[in-house]
Amino acid sequence: MSAPDSTPRFIQREVVLLAILALVASVAFILTREVAQRQQATNLSDAAAWYAIGEAALDAGQAERAVASLRQATSRNRDDRRYTLTLARALAANGQSDEARAVLLGLREGGPDDPDVNIELARLAVRRQDVNEALRFYQSALYGIWPPGREGERSRLRVELIRMLLQREERERALSEVVALSTNLPDDAPSRIEAGRLFLAAGDPERALDQFGRALQLTPGDGDALAGAGEAAFARADYAAARRYLSQAPELPERLQDLRAVARLVLEQDPLEPRLPLATRRARLVAAVERASARLEQCAASRPAASASLEALQAELTALAPTLELRALRDQPEQIDHGLDVVYRVERAAADSCGAPTAPEDRALLRIGERHRGAS
């Protein structure tokens, strides 16, 4: 550097120069920070603009354009989870499920309790037919941290989960979710009707009827509630209630009209209906045997391969004839039960061999048989 004799001055000079440099560095730092902040602001505003373009494209069904725009948005602003989430949705809409999943899993690392991210992941899992993963992400979403005011969305999400499970015949899992749903529902008719339908679909007509009943208490005469209650009553073999509810409903779809007809037939053709005179019972039984015999013949004609087993049933039906006399029935009233059992087995066998019956009369006979088989 320099000779020792000039050392103090030399060193002082270097220290002063260093101090000047440090000052220059400080000023440069402040200026650069200013520039960086402006750049950051520009980036954020550009990201917002790209996000708007991408969202509009996604709404318009232009998934590819949406992906390109949202990529621009996320590259300029990586911190806004909305942008990334919408990008994932756009990717999924564009058929890029794997990438969408990767993006969402990245987001999930930063917030495992984020319901929106978990919902999207669950939907992607549903697309991949991975019920277990879907269930895991749906559960994570349901029990995640929901912002205030979005409780309704949580219920809707549970409904979505239940429907997914029902579509995949996971009735038990679905039923437990419906039970959870029903405990957190607002006490209004639409919510109760929704819960009732889900209970019904999950195979719990008892609880379904409770929900529809509550809905009718809240809104007497509500058509949907009446229809639902009728269907639930039908499912639990309470045909009288079913006919009552379905008859009160102002408008019914064809399916429920058909149910109403079957319910009416069950009540009108059941030989074991309480408080019936014996002659009426006999008449109903005879009509049932004739109907079953016709069904058997029709089925045997269309399915010759199954005729051997059907012929045996036909023989049973023929053997019933002497026992259906009024006198015989008076002596042996249990023959009514026997006759009804044969009719049920014939209808069952025909249904197994030739498919479910379409005529309301045959369906009613099946229902009548089922109604009394547990009791016999």
Added chain:
Amino acid sequence: MTRLKVPLTPQQLRLRENQIFLALTIVIGVLAGLSAVLFSLAISFTTRAFFGLEPSWTRLLFIPPAVSLVTGFLLYRYFPGVRGSGVPQTEAAFHLNGGVIPPSVPFGKFLTGVLCISSGHSMGREGPSVQIGAGIASVIGQWLRLSPERVKELVPVGAAGALSAAFNTPVAAVIFALEEIIGDMNATLLGSTVVASVASVIVERSLLGNEPLFHVPVYHLVHPAELVAYAALGVVGGIVSLGFSQGLLRLRAAFRRLPASTRVIQPAMGGLAIGMLLLVVPAVMGVGYDSVDQALNGGMLAGTMAILLSAKLVGTMISYASGNAGGIFAPSLYIGAMVGGIVGTGVQWLSPFPTADIGAYALVGMGTLFAGIIRAPMTSVFMIFEITQDYEILVPLDGGQPPGLHDLAPLPAHAESTTRSCSRTTCTCRRRRHAARFVRTARDLMDAELPTVSGAASMDEGLGAARGSTGTGRAGGRARQSGRRGAGRALEAAREAGAWGEPIRSSWTSPSALAHHPDHSLDVVLARLADNSGVLPIVSRSNVRRVEGAVTADSVLRAVSRPPGS
């Protein structure tokens, strides 16, 4: 009572000097970091100004050539030393110019680099940042009137600081300075580069946040057999590196063959080609880290990656070879990510065992191509490690290193600068660095064939003998010529001292009584050469009266310039 001023002892002076140098290192680290951040910000601002939010086709087509006309003029007229990435020029400054970089270099590099990269040229910002940082360090050293040794030492310090901020990878920046700039992993400058690198990255993170350069997924080696796939990736990466380097050199040579009058518009010619390329593949514009990020996260199909790979290779070759200012660090990472992604897709299709995501292959591919093109394997490994913060990545990264294929290339692509002179200097300092690893003893450095003159002969006779000796062949001629020059200089010095006509023996006094032998190390030889008037006679160990040769400055330079192992 007056206080006596006691002069500092040499030891105290050295201590103070070291302290000042340490403080200076920190300040340079801060300034280099600021320059790198400002460079990056300026590129972003200017790109936005040039192309807007969503560029129209007219902008894509016409902005690159229009801006390149301006930069071409600036590069031709005012800043001829700042074309290309700037790393070879920095190496040349360190190895050949004593670390002296003119103030116009960092300024010119900043200006032209911003214009070139933001006008759409397929080039990176990290290489220019290195030259800017090194330039700032050198200029400060000169301004402070530091010793030439210290000025030279500041060059890798500034380079490390700038790269640390540019990549947000402080360790890799230190490794880069040692491996690439200094060319010696055992350099004593390790401490200074670490200090500057850390100071720089602190500045960068305080300004831009601790945002990683890429958002990478967590890496896992899914199956041990995958290492074979990574080795295959290394081979593919080596071939692509080689092809890229060769292609770039040939295209550069083609540009050089054009008439000299076109030199000022060559960047614009490249700009026009880039404009047309951008119309078809806009994703190759500029640095292109968005696409890299996308590939790393498995967001690209193999077909898309193949298109981007081809476009990036062509775009970078054109931008670089046409003489624009910008680096190839970023393009090599880009190309590597695409190559890795394509190989990863192939492995996923063909592999009978479960494999990692395509993003993992893209990540390893980045390291492979970086090592293959830049020829800095240690830097590449540490850089990818720092980006991922994942120890597991080290094994596939080692497996994915190009297996010696890059040695077939005449030079790493970035070393071949855009001017003939820089190409030569870079070549020279690279060869010198490589050769220095092989030259070990005086035997390797000395000229064996020398004219000998009796000590009883007069100076006049001695000088005549030195001038008159002839050699056979080019090599022998060079050796004799060097010997003549060495002896001649000594004799001329004796003549100037008024000893002309006296016997040589009377004037030839070695300042050292030490004998110099063929097995003496390079360090010893160089230290003694400086004390021996530029000529160091090498004598046999068994017979000190037998002269085996002589080491001169010329013979040292020649030995160091020889290709390794020759």
